[in-house]
Amino acid sequence: MTESCNTPMGFSLGVFFGGAIASALAAYPYQQPINIKRRRDKEGMPMAKEPLQTRKALYEQAQQQGIEGRSSMSKAELAAALERESFEDAHPVVATRIDTFRRLAEAVAAGEFVLRPRVLTGHDRRRHVRQCLREDHETRIAASSEEAEIKFDKLSDSLFSFFRGTALLFYRDMAGDDAWMPTVLTLGDVHPENFGVMPNANNVPIFSVNDFDESYYAPFTWDIKRGAVGFMIAAETEGELKRKQQVNIVRHFVQGYLEDMQRLAREGTEQDEEMRYDNAPKLIRKLFKAADENRAEWLAEDYLDETKSGFRSTEELVPISSRRDEFQKITDRLVKENDIEVPERAKGMRVKDVALRRGQGTASLGLNRYYVLIEGPERDGTDDLIIEYKQARRSALSGLVPPSAFEMDTRAERISHAQTAHLVRGDVFYGHIEFDGLSYMSRERAPFRDDIDLEDLSKSEWKEYADICGRVLARVHALSDESGNIDYDIEPAIMNAIGPPALFTEDIVEFATEAADRVRRDHALFREDHARGAFTQLDIVHR
Template sequence: MPSLRTPHDGDRASLSRESKAELLRRARRRGVAGRSGMTKPQLVEALLDRSDQPAGRGSTTDHDVVAAGQGAHPAASRVEAFTRLAEARARGEMVFLPRQLSGAERRSHVRQTIREDHQTRIANADQEAQAKFDKLDGSTYSFFRGTSLLFYRDMAGEDAWMPTVLTLGDVHPENFGVMPSADDVPIFGVNDFDEAYYAPFTWDLKRGAVGFMLAAGEVGGHGPGRQGKIAAAFVRGYVAGMREYARDQDERTGQVRLDNAPPLIAALIEDALQDRSDWLARKYHDEYRRGFRADREHVPVSSRREEFQRALDAYVRTNRIAVPEDRTPGMRVKDVCVRLGQGTASLGLPRYYLMVEGPRADGSDDVLLEFKQARRSALDGLVPPSPYVVDGYAERITHAQGVHLVDGDRFYGAAELDGLSFMVRERAPYRDSIDLADLSKKEWSDYADICGRSLAQSHALSDESGLIDHDAEPEVLAAIGPVDLFVDDVVRFAEEAADRVRTDHAHFRADHALGAFTAIDHVFR
């Protein structure tokens, strides 16, 4: 059994007794470069060489927290404590979880976790970070979407005996949608991989069931009973999809397009289709079609074109992007803008749009690429230990997209800019998600079922394009067992978790009104 103490010089023997997976986790927390390709003896040597150094970039939540850690007192972090808690619970030890807190103690935990998760943004007095907190204040569903770390700290080490898959990490009704395929046609599927991580398959189902429950109540106006039925439809859709992929083994050919989509999704794809030239003119181009126009969402930074051209060239090389000459010959950057006010969890993190010139050179067929700063997954350090680890922030996200989607966006990749990790993807005219407010009573259950099946496909692909080295589907179905019991377990978890989110939101709103999220916690002793 791995030791929970941090090794120091002279602990070579104790390090050597640990599994490679545990050594990789230690190396990741200490920021050891090149750790993915190291053998077990090399990992031991690297950890011994760095044993007297402070934990590196992997030990923070909101990236490096450089600004937050400056000054006389370091910024508080409970990452290591929660990692030890998750490891202990995964071993079967009886531990106290933060979801068992109540009253003032729970309110303090909520405040500390949200501050810790946004240390850099708060310390830098980022205006978009404050806009995010205002957004979270106004909606329980938005609060749920923007506080993944809070949610997963309540699940630390959970379901350690369940099969591991590549989870999406942040399942909710609006993280499924229409996006471009490798052939530049619209497809439907999971569309946000920021939190993706190898974890028990149940983690996605539990978060997804809570997301559907909260959205159905707040957006759809459904009562508790109906919320439970919608969450159950999501879980049953997943089980049905997993059974299909276990039987037919066709997850690699299951791309959902306009010609084969269920009616609800076919309508979404049809609504999303629009002419690229009109789309560019309406939303992005200046009056001469030479670059971005300035508005409240887009701030042109044309002076940085050469810098972004170098970053784009490096991205093409390192990601081995097969440049489509019929779409982006030469990959020439025409203009760059800062994108403001987009997302929920990522508000306040740098995001840029690159306008790449199309073959006509008249602006009508330009391609937009998004550079979005990648961050540490909220699941990192909280999931039960497993040997499946992908190093790097954007690299992990890119890996997930490549696994979860069949022939997805050809421009998906990882880039580095200003010393930070960025995820790259295309912004297409037909990138869209469902309007939950427009769903009828029946359509809520239909949509939940569709999303459950889509998630099952993504999980089933874990052993096709992912790191899982055995058939995932039979294991998942065996772990599910009696379906009615499994569905009941997940829905009951979701009901309790949704009530907790509502209580946490009330705590957050009270603290936000008192200015709690304009400062971070520091260690004074």
């Protein structure tokens, strides 16, 4: 098979099949980020040289391009200056392996015997990790984003942050896996810090999954596997627990999922269940109490200026009040296009101010994020609302999951669909909209939006928390055939696919152990590469 995409040589799909050695998987010529522009026709073939031009014609071109000193240049100097300008303005073709991995996922799902990137070792694995992260951060690296550098520093400093911020690398190791398993609307990035307290449709705090950026229709096992590895790594880095304790925490996570899925298969009550303060386990009630904060105090302490009429300027918040009218129109469109039933506490949806939010998140660092201040009924800055607009990207699972009838390639619309499906009575301001040529999701920032402090958990609380999160995950999966696109009864299908629960649990434990060790090795390779400046440039295809 041949490549039709901009894929580095040596990583075509052909190397995955019979007789290919594992080390060939990541081999490709080293490519420096050089801008090259050669004249080619529409088919990409080199064109014949143009006829020689007069000095007058060259001067007119130099004038159009604003080349300084053109009046005193000779014909040869003008030609050289125009060539330099063309060289500097050229746009490089950035290497991508999206199509390669899509074909790999299809081959794995079809039952072909293929080699995976996860078998790579040594320098070959280093090159694979390096290219995955460059490709995943193409826009941010190309723009020399300050937050891209901050993100890479954050990934370097913490193994758990590295795991959280490298979902594409993680899922490329899983391309096409578990094709025979039932498909659900997965969260896509399950780990201990992607569960938390947030507002529901009535502005009442609830506990559930809280990050839908990577959501995608995929085998239900993909969320369990990602979550199991996330709990194992977090228990090590944040909880400072030994391997035996980490394994027990993973078992509690899986068993919590299986027990609640079995219960839901019997009772079918997933649409009526919501974890609030009055029905939450003791550990989660503690989180509700910790997250509780008066709105007026929250606004005054964290966001508003002295006049309470707009955002104050901080390292994290950059007011852009000049765009207020623009964001009023964007917000009006958001309400209309998403059929949002505006509650009384936001009636009129009058935009008071706009700010650029910096330095938030792990995977999303370097992506646009805006906060919009909406005037509350009191009109005195004590009951205002904050709507967040967060730039959306492709899901890390896109093109890697086994082919199915439920694939989604949209960005913010995919995210708002997942929130609507996973949270039956979720935040009313969740939606999607496009502006400035980009896709954004929206949601309300609330004074009680919070997640658990992992460093404060005792050994027993780690196991309890893992069990709770496993049960919550089962409930949102169970909603895939209620408010999602799945057209068959998902709970019994999952229970039938699991087989003996003890066997399934130990299979997940074994997967998590091996994957966590691989993440640890990848992190060491990444840290060395980052220190050498590997993530200030992209892989460029030279023609």
